[in-house]
Amino acid sequence: MRAVAVARIALLILNAVVTLHPASFSQSRGTAASGTEDGSESGLIRAADGEQKRGINLFYTQNYRSAGRPVRFSGSLYAGITAFTVNKCNLTIGTNIVDRYSGQIGKGTIKNTQSSYQYSVEFVLTTEIADALRLTEARPNQLENGTNPVCADRRACTIYWLELRAKRPVMKLTSITNDIAGYDGFIRNFDGMVEQFWVPISSSDAGKELISKLQSFAITCRQ
Numbered sequence: 001m002r003a004v005a006v007a008r009i010a011l012l013i014l015n016a017v018v019t020l021h022p023a024s025f026s027q028s029r030g031t032a033a034s035g036t037e038d039g040s041e042s043g044l045i046r047a048a049d050g051e052q053k054r055g056i057n058l059f060y061t062q063n064y065r066s067a068g069r070p071v072r073f074s075g076s077l078y079a080g081i082t083a084f085t086v087n088k089c090n091l092t093i094g095t096n097i098v099d100r101y102s103g104q105i106g107k108g109t110i111k112n113t114q115s116s117y118q119y120s121v122e123f124v125l126t127t128e129i130a131d132a133l134r135l136t137e138a139r140p141n142q143l144e145n146g147t148n149p150v151c152a153d154r155r156a157c158t159i160y161w162l163e164l165r166a167k168r169p170v171m172k173l174t175s176i177t178n179d180i181a182g183y184d185g186f187i188r189n190f191d192g193m194v195e196q197f198w199v200p201i202s203s204s205d206a207g208k209e210l211i212s213k214l215q216s217f218a219i220t221c222r223q
Contacts, residue, residue: 117179
C-alpha cells in the first residue's frame with residue numbers, strides 16, 4: 001500500500017478520476033419509454049459505446065520521498081467509462097480507474113498490487129449541465145505532482161477528462177475503492193450528492209464528439 005494512499009482518498013471521491021480494464025459496472029443502455037430512440041439518443045449512445053471500448057492506458061514510473069524514505073514504483077493505469085445508461089433525460093455513467101504497480105518503499109519491497117476506484121454518477125441531463133460541459137487535461141490523482149511520474153510516450157502523464165458541472169449538488173455519486181490501508185476488500189466510501197464529476201476520455205476528438213452529442217440530446221430529450 002502506498003504511503004500516500006490514505007491521504008488521497010478524499011480527493012479521489014471528487015475526481016474521477018476511474019478507472020485498467022476489469023469493468024466494474026455492467027455495460028447497458030436505456031431506451032425511451034416508447035421503446036424507440038430518436039437520432040440524437042442513438043448518436044449519444046454510439047459515442048459512449050465507442051469510449052467504453054477504448055479507454056486509456058498509461059505506463060509509468062514514480063520516484064519520490066515519503067516520511068523520509070525513498071519510494072520507487074513502476075506500473076500501469078487504466079481509466080475509462082464502464083457504463084452509460086440513458087432513460088429519457090436520466091443518465092447514469094460508470095467509470096473505473098485501476099492502478100497496478102510494484103516497487104519499493106525504503107528497503108521494503110511492494111509486490112504486484114492492484115488498486116481500483118469505481119464510480120457511478122446519476123443525474124438529469126439539463127441544458128444547464130449540457131452547456132457547461134468542458135474538456136480538460138490533467139493527471140489522474142494516482143500520478144499526482146508530488147510523486148514525480150514519468151509515462152511512456154506521455155511524459156506529462158496527463159489524460160483528458162469530460163467535466164460535468166452543475167450550480168447545485170444534483171448529481172448522485174457512489175464511489176467504491178479497495179485503496180484503504182488495513183482493509184481487505186472493497187468498501188463504499190462515498191454515496192451522496194455532488195455538483196461536479198470528471199469522466200476520463202480517450203482523446204480530445206472523442207471528448208468533443210461526446211460533448212456535442214450530449215448537448216444535442218439535452219435539447220431533445222423529455223422527462
